[in-house]
Amino acid sequence: MYNFNEIQEKWQKYWDEKETFKTSNESDKEKYYILVEFPYPSGSGLHVGHVRSYTALDAMARMMRMQGYNVLFPMGWDAFGSPAEQYAIKNKVYPANMVKDCIQTFKGQMKGLGFSFDWSREFATTDPEYYKWTQWQFLKFYEAGLAYKDEKEINWCPNCLTGLSNEDAEGGVCERCGAKTEKKLKEQWMLRMSDYSERLLEGLKETDFMDKIKTAQINWIGKSEGAIVHFELEDAEDKLSVFTTRPDTLYGVTFMVMSPEHKYLEKYKDRIKNIDEINKYQEYAKSKTEIERTDLTKEKTGVKIDGLRCINPLNGESIEIWISDYVLANYGTGAIMAVPAHDERDYEFAKKFGIKIIPVIEGGDIEKEAYIGEGKMINSGVLNGLTDKKTSIEKIISYLEEKGFGEKKTNYRLQDWIFSRQRFWGEPIPMVYCEKCGWVPLPYEELPLILPDVPSYEPTENGESPLANVHDWVNTTCPKCGEHARRETDTMPNWAGSSWYWLRYTDPNNDKEFASMNALKYWGMVDYYNGGMEHATRHLLYARFWHEFLYDQGLVPTKEPFKKRVAHGMILGENGEKMSKSKGNVVNPDDMVKEYGSDALRTYEMFIGDYEKDAAWNENGLKGCKRFLDKVYRLKEKVVDGNNYSEDLEILINQTIKKVENDIKTMNYNTAVSALMILSNKYEEKENITKADYKVLIHLLNPIAPHITEELNELIGEKTPLCETEFPKYDENKTVESTVKIAVSINGKLRATFDANLDEDKGMLLNKAKELENIQRHLEGKEIIKEIVVPNKIVNIVVK
RNA sequence: GCAGGUGUGGCGGAAUUGGCAGACGCACUAGACUUAGGAUCUAGCGGAGAAAUCCAUGGGGGUUCAAGUCCCUUCACCUGCACCA
Numbered sequence: 029m030y031n032f033n034e035i036q037e038k039w040q041k042y043w044d045e046k047e048t049f050k051t052s053n054e055s056d057k058e059k060y061y062i063l064v065e066f067p068y069p070s071g072s073g074l075h076v077g078h079v080r081s082y083t084a085l086d087a088m089a090r091m092m093r094m095q096g097y098n099v100l101f102p103m104g105w106d107a108f109g110s111p112a113e114q115y116a117i118k119n120k121v122y123p124a125n126m127v128k129d130c131i132q133t134f135k136g137q138m139k140g141l142g143f144s145f146d147w148s149r150e151f152a153t154t155d156p157e158y159y160k161w162t163q164w165q166f167l168k169f170y171e172a173g174l175a176y177k178d179e180k181e182i183n184w185c186p187n188c189l190t191g192l193s194n195e196d197a198e199g200g201v202c203e204r205c206g207a208k209t210e211k212k213l214k215e216q217w218m219l220r221m222s223d224y225s226e227r228l229l230e231g232l233k234e235t236d237f238m239d240k241i242k243t244a245q246i247n248w249i250g251k252s253e254g255a256i257v258h259f260e261l262e263d264a265e266d267k268l269s270v271f272t273t274r275p276d277t278l279y280g281v282t283f284m285v286m287s288p289e290h291k292y293l294e295k296y297k298d299r300i301k302n303i304d305e306i307n308k309y310q311e312y313a314k315s316k317t318e319i320e321r322t323d324l325t326k327e328k329t330g331v332k333i334d335g336l337r338c339i340n341p342l343n344g345e346s347i348e349i350w351i352s353d354y355v356l357a358n359y360g361t362g363a364i365m366a367v368p369a370h371d372e373r374d375y376e377f378a379k380k381f382g383i384k385i386i387p388v389i390e391g392g393d394i395e396k397e398a399y400i401g402e403g404k405m406i407n408s409g410v411l412n413g414l415t416d417k418k419t420s421i422e423k424i425i426s427y428l429e430e431k432g433f434g435e436k437k438t439n440y441r442l443q444d445w446i447f448s449r450q451r452f453w454g455e456p457i458p459m460v461y462c463e464k465c466g467w468v469p470l471p472y473e474e475l476p477l478i479l480p481d482v483p484s485y486e487p488t489e490n491g492e493s494p495l496a497n498v499h500d501w502v503n504t505t506c507p508k509c510g511e512h513a514r515r516e517t518d519t520m521p522n523w524a525g526s527s528w529y530w531l532r533y534t535d536p537n538n539d540k541e542f543a544s545m546n547a548l549k550y551w552g553m554v555d556y557y558n559g560g561m562e563h564a565t566r567h568l569l570y571a572r573f574w575h576e577f578l579y580d581q582g583l584v585p586t587k588e589p590f591k592k593r594v595a596h597g598m599i600l601g602e603n604g605e606k607m608s609k610s611k612g613n614v615v616n617p618d619d620m621v622k623e624y625g626s627d628a629l630r631t632y633e634m635f636i637g638d639y640e641k642d643a644a645w646n647e648n649g650l651k652g653c654k655r656f657l658d659k660v661y662r663l664k665e666k667v668v669d670g671n672n673y674s675e676d677l678e679i680l681i682n683q684t685i686k687k688v689e690n691d692i693k694t695m696n697y698n699t700a701v702s703a704l705m706i707l708s709n710k711y712e713e714k715e716n717i718t719k720a721d722y723k724v725l726i727h728l729l730n731p732i733a734p735h736i737t738e739e740l741n742e743l744i745g746e747k748t749p750l751c752e753t754e755f756p757k758y759d760e761n762k763t764v765e766s767t768v769k770i771a772v773s774i775n776g777k778l779r780a781t782f783d784a785n786l787d788e789d790k791g792m793l794l795n796k797a798k799e800l801e802n803i804q805r806h807l808e809g810k811e812i813i814k815e816i817v818v819p820n821k822i823v824n825i826v827v828k
Numbered sequence: 829g830c831a832g833g834u835g836u837g838g839c840g841g842a843a844u845u846g847g848c849a850g851a852c853g854c855a856c857u858a859g860a861c862u863u864a865g866g867a868u869c870u871a872g873c874g875g876a877g878a879a880a881u882c883c884a885u886g887g888g889g890g891u892u893c894a895a896g897u898c899c900c901u902u903c904a905c906c907u908g909c910a911c912c913a
Binding site (some may be wrong): 029053209239240242243244246248250252254270271272273274285328352353354355356358359360363364365366367370373374376437438440441458561564565635636637638641642643644646648649652653655656658662698699701702703704705706708769770771772775776777781807813814815816818821822824825826 | 829830831832833834839840841842847848851852853854866867868882892893894898906907908909910911913
């Protein structure tokens with residue numbers, strides 16, 4: 029019937045040669061910026077999952093272009109990172125070569141699928157012309173005091189021999205290889221992301237992200253309000269400060285707990301009589317992995333510190349101090365006040381070690397469990413008698429502040445971003461260390477600091493980047509004093525390059541700035557940003573942080589980078605499981621294109637189900653979509669001349685235009701395809717259709733199946749390709765039928781239907797309903813109690 | 829434990845937001861055309877029933893003339909966070 033390969037090639041060539049999708053930064057049209065996460069160009073090629081999200085946004089981009097928007101729909105490559113490096117280690121090849129090959133493959137596949145990217149704006153994060161600006165921006169962070177080097181206990185992957193950020197070591201497991209992570213003390217570059225906690229939270233209000241993405245970010249930032257309380261140490265200068273969200277229970281404190289890493293343990297080691305026991309516990313805590321330590325089912329452990337006590341500022345009582353690993357070093361102050369009567373964890377600890385429990389809120393039974401509800405305050409000095417938690421908290425905080433015992437405090441779970449990786453394949457951090465001057469930033473003129481090739485890509489055993497072995501490169505002179513200095517050998521994390529790439533697309537060839545302010549202002553916020561759910565608390569948070577920083581520096585015009593963020597569901601294997609080589613359920617898009625054509629694959633992936641939900645692959649479904657396209661092709665035989673819609677199709681056509689346009693904008697692609705199927709089914713019932721009828725069908729289908737529809741458009745004698753033609757418009761008045769079907773029910777049960785004119789009055793509808801045979805039968809011998817008439821919809825008669 | 833989400837035929841999924849549940853597609857069944865069918869066409873397709881009709885949107889309860897949709901309750905599964913003080 030037709031050769032889809034020829035059709036694809038023909039139109040792909042046409043778009044390439046005509047530069048159909050090249051976008052200008054100067055236009056009278058309204059701008060629209062559609063962005064889909066750029067892929068990591070791995071060796072395995074494009075995944076059918078990529079095809080889903082790319083087609084979805086491609087359809088949106090194609091439609092909006094035809095509707096007169098100036099659409100920016102770019103593509104590039106996030107090419108630094110582990111897979112290329114792993115491959116390089118194994119095969120002893122320069123990762124850049126491998127990356128180049130992979131990009132070629134990906135790009136070929138994308139073109140083969142007919143995505144309308146503006147290829148003139150393509151770049152890779154590994155291009156020196158690009159990472160020059162990543163380094164440049166790092167220096168801006170440094171200048172602003174937001175990049176600092178700190179010896180930190182970091183998440184360490186013993187397999188990859190590298191440090192990981194908290195986001196990359198979620199659940200105590202290495203994101204890359206799945207190994208259990210350890211804690212390791214190491215000097216690391218850090219970015220002060222925690223300074224932006226509140227802003228990142230507030231900024232969400234300016235966005236239109238999906239709720240689950242917002243919630244994930246809100247949880248991750250983890251804001252909690254409470255107070256810092258200072259407990260004086262007995263016979264010592266220092267105070268033991270704790271963060272608590274329940275300062276109202278301060279009178280119920282019966283012990284304190286420090287994390288095993290608390291600095292006072294070292295500072296006061298000479299005073300602590302059982303220091304050996306304490307050290308032993310510290311060792312024990314360290315030996316545990318994150319998973320073991322946070323295992324909620326395990327029993328509480330801990331050691332009482334002998335020789336160090338503190339004083340409750342409210343009542344002057346002497347309080348014992350313990351150490352336990354249920355208190356985390358990196359949250360709050362690394363120490364807590366324990367109120368066993370009203371906190372489950374403290375209760376468990378107190379029960380195990382026989383510590384006294386003082387209730388300060390009435391309710392519950394402290395013999396059985398900690399009472400966490402509200403109630404009347406008791407044993408609580410100034411708070412006695414209060415029953416409202418909020419009032420109690422406010423009152424005690426102002427009391428603490430007045431006396432200098434503490435202050436109101438908001439805490440965030442979000443930590444600073446660990447920005448160093450002990451890896452080769454990443455952006456070099458443009459810093460040098462001079463014995464005399466300390467850490468010195470590279471002057472901006474010296475950027476890019478090119479990543480040199482190395483003899484071996486393996487990280488060293490002591491956890492240094494392979495760059496440390498490139499002596500020519502490492503040894504340099506200090507930009508400040510000219511003396512001998514050494515370059516930083518750690519590289520940036522994979523997330524660096526993707527933290528600003530959407531800005532570069534606006535002005536990709538600029539060698540004076542990362543993007544001109546004019547270009548940034550013209551394109552503004554990304555209107556529609558699509559990506560995976562797995563990035564909700566990583567890439568998306570890093571990117572927002574980075575962008576907000578640039579905004580503070582006056583380098584970008586908007587506070588937030590993305591207006592709307594959507595996430596696509598995964599394409600699962602035919603067995604409903606995640607596609608993986610080991611499960612043997614991977615579907616290669618190339619094979620599908622070869623067998624059914626790009627348009628069929630695109631159509632199927634749009635039709636597969638709710639865009640946001642996971643969906644299992646089913647090749648029969650793909651066949652069905654191929655059949656649909658074949659049907660559309662065959663309908664060409666029914667076309668007769670005519671510049672107007674057939675009279676009996678007019679309403680349906682207008683309805684379909686409305687539905688398809690709306691569905692593509694709101695990402696309800698499955699129902700858009702379904703509407704087009706309904707329309708073509710209708711066409712098929714007819715002897716003939718007009719050219720106008722046919723053209724509207726192929727035009728509406730064009731964003732989803734661009735090749736075959738362009739071809740058909742040409743075959744019916746049209747000179748201008750669809751992509752250069754205005755998208756069909758609908759007439760609202762013609763989306764409603766002049767007659768409607770009215771349902772008639774008795775006691776809410778459907779008994780009959782009849783046709784009525786649109787907007788017929790209630791009395792008429794009721795009369796007509798009552799005349800129906802089946803209705804009369806049901807009314808016989810019954811008493812009518814109530815009659816409800818909803819115009820254009822339903823008549824319901826209630827009888828007894 | 830906390831937060832978010834989902835639950836509708838054999839399957840993927842619709843349902844204009846309270847108004848005819850199951851659109852559209854797949855699979856399946858029967859038939860037509862055919863040398864052939866992974867093509868095409870016709871008919872059927874939630875369950876029970878000859879039919880009238882009854883039952884049916886995870887379970888139970890409620891509001892309403894009317895509930896997949898709203899409220900309460902319960903169960904199951906998925907995702908994220910999790911000894912965060």
